[in-house]
Amino acid sequence: MQQGRKQTTRRLSLKLVALVTVVVVVAASAYVVWTQSRQSDAVESKVLAEARTLNTEMSAVWDYIDDSQGAINYNSDGSYDFKGIYCSMAGKAIAQRFTNASNNYVVRYVRESPRTATDEPDRFEQTALNHFTVGGSSEYYEMTEYEGRSVFRYASALPVKRNCLSCHGEPAGVPDETGFLREGMKLGDVAGAVSIIIPVESYVQESQREFESSVAFFCLLAAAIVAALLLAMRRWVSAPLEQANRQLENESQQKSDFLATMSHELRTPLSSIIAFTDIWEKSHAAEDSDERKLVEEIKQNSSVLLNMVNNTIDVAKLEAGRLSMQCSDVDMVDVVEAVFAVAEPLAIKEGVSLDRTVDPEMPFLHSDAEALRKIMLNLVSNGLKYTPEGGSVQVSVRASADGRQAVMRVADTGCGIRPDNFEAIFKKFDRPGAGEDGPISGSGLGLFLVKSLTEKLGGTVGVESEVGRGSVFTVCVPFDGPATGE
Numbered sequence: 001m002q003q004g005r006k007q008t009t010r011r012l013s014l015k016l017v018a019l020v021t022v023v024v025v026v027a028a029s030a031y032v033v034w035t036q037s038r039q040s041d042a043v044e045s046k047v048l049a050e051a052r053t054l055n056t057e058m059s060a061v062w063d064y065i066d067d068s069q070g071a072i073n074y075n076s077d078g079s080y081d082f083k084g085i086y087c088s089m090a091g092k093a094i095a096q097r098f099t100n101a102s103n104n105y106v107v108r109y110v111r112e113s114p115r116t117a118t119d120e121p122d123r124f125e126q127t128a129l130n131h132f133t134v135g136g137s138s139e140y141y142e143m144t145e146y147e148g149r150s151v152f153r154y155a156s157a158l159p160v161k162r163n164c165l166s167c168h169g170e171p172a173g174v175p176d177e178t179g180f181l182r183e184g185m186k187l188g189d190v191a192g193a194v195s196i197i198i199p200v201e202s203y204v205q206e207s208q209r210e211f212e213s214s215v216a217f218f219c220l221l222a223a224a225i226v227a228a229l230l231l232a233m234r235r236w237v238s239a240p241l242e243q244a245n246r247q248l249e250n251e252s253q254q255k256s257d258f259l260a261t262m263s264h265e266l267r268t269p270l271s272s273i274i275a276f277t278d279i280w281e282k283s284h285a286a287e288d289s290d291e292r293k294l295v296e297e298i299k300q301n302s303s304v305l306l307n308m309v310n311n312t313i314d315v316a317k318l319e320a321g322r323l324s325m326q327c328s329d330v331d332m333v334d335v336v337e338a339v340f341a342v343a344e345p346l347a348i349k350e351g352v353s354l355d356r357t358v359d360p361e362m363p364f365l366h367s368d369a370e371a372l373r374k375i376m377l378n379l380v381s382n383g384l385k386y387t388p389e390g391g392s393v394q395v396s397v398r399a400s401a402d403g404r405q406a407v408m409r410v411a412d413t414g415c416g417i418r419p420d421n422f423e424a425i426f427k428k429f430d431r432p433g434a435g436e437d438g439p440i441s442g443s444g445l446g447l448f449l450v451k452s453l454t455e456k457l458g459g460t461v462g463v464e465s466e467v468g469r470g471s472v473f474t475v476c477v478p479f480d481g482p483a484t485g486e
């Protein structure tokens with residue numbers, strides 16, 4: 001029993017571990033999916049911040065050169081002398097130097113109608129320029145491939161400022177100071193765009209590292225939680241429960257032991273009483289006195305009591321796992337005779353007719369004769385007990401249609417059983433219908449024992465009944481003994 005309890009606790013712990021593991025695996029998977037989906041967003045927001053910083057820096061250069069045009073082109077004597085250091089020239093030169101010096105970064109300026117080939121926009125830049133021209137936001141970006149590498153591409157609109165007009169404004173088609181033809185642009189028009197390319201491999205690797213370390217941390221945390229949970233379960237739930245269980249089992253065992261001992265002690269004097277009444281009856285066989293009737297009554301009541309005591313002992317043995325089946329070749333005729341020897345006097349006393357039919361062709365079966373006798377005796381006793389005077393109890397034994405089972409059938413014309421009680425009647429101490437028409441003595445162990453013994457013999461028991469008309473109990477046991485080899 002202790003072994004069984006340990007196994008139950010182990011099974012419970014395993015179930016708990018499995019449940020917690022499933023929860024952790026599901027949570028970890030959801031976390032991984034969620035983190036991975038956020039990973040590219042996180043990389044993008046980092047490179048976007050960097051691109052904006054670079055763009056601000058390039059704008060500062062552009063504005064500074066633009067604001068310094070007077071200082072650059074006017075000599076100290078106040079004469080105008082165009083030096084060719086204007087904003088786009090300086091911006092492009094600085095961008096080119098930055099591009100050459102940096103590791104795979106690119107910064108350049110592009111425009112719709114380029115004056116030189118280096119200002120020619122590529123597909124991304126053209127899309128950005130179109131976006132700016134139709135009045136979209138002043139920046140445009142995407143994660144993409146560039147020369148076989150993963151990059152972040154960013155473009156920011158360059159608006160036409162007042163100082164731009166001297167080279168790019170009206171009148172269109174007239175050469176400016178640098179010799180290029182003016183485009184006739186107006187203040188606020190899109191002059192072009194700063195185009196920035198940032199390689200993202202290092203950001204992706206960093207984000208991957210962050211991801212891996214957070215997954216590792218999450219797993220460690222989950223493992224720690226599972227371990228703590230199991231420890232807490234063991235310490236505060238399983239251990240006290242086991243202790244309480246042990247205590248209850250001990251108490252229950254003590255009660256069963258007491259009941260079994262008491263029953264055992266009762267069986268000896270009861271058997272003696274029955275034996276003495278038998279001897280007395282044989283020696284007074286010719287008499288038909290009141291005394292004889294009294295002795296008969298003592299014998300029958302003792303038999304009923306002995307059956308109850310035997311049932312109690314068998315149930316105690318069954319629950320302690322000490323009731324094993326002893327199989328041998330059994331002649332069902334002997335079993336029926338043994339049952340009738342006890343039941344017939346009872347039937348006469350109750351005024352119920354008791355009949356038997358055993359198929360003469362019935363072969364011997366490999367089973368436990370004593371168990372079969374107890375099964376039949378309990379069913380017949382019940383039949384007699386729950387059938388009023390004038391009724392009948394019929395016992396029949398035959399082979400099943402397929403010839404594999406012995407079928408014992410006990411039918412009575414008694415009070416019957418309500419269908420909703422069919423299950424309960426086979427439970428220990430359950431006596432659902434007993435006493436509905438007045439108290440009927442019993443312990444509620446008979447059918448429990450019938451079912452338990454039948455199952456131990458590898459068989460089945462069934463009941464059909466109609467209230468007020470009677471009941472039929474059918475027990476089927478295999479001819480070749482229980483499958484477990486009991």
Ligand code: ADP
Pocket residue numbers: 378382383386412414415416417425426430431432433434435441442443444445446447448471
């Ligand atoms: P007991 O007869 O000692 O009460 P059993 O386990 O033998 O215990 O039967 C359980 C219950 O099933 C009985 O209390 C009774 O209500 C019902 N029962 C059993 N056999 C019959 C029967 N042949 N006819 C009607 N009711 C029965």
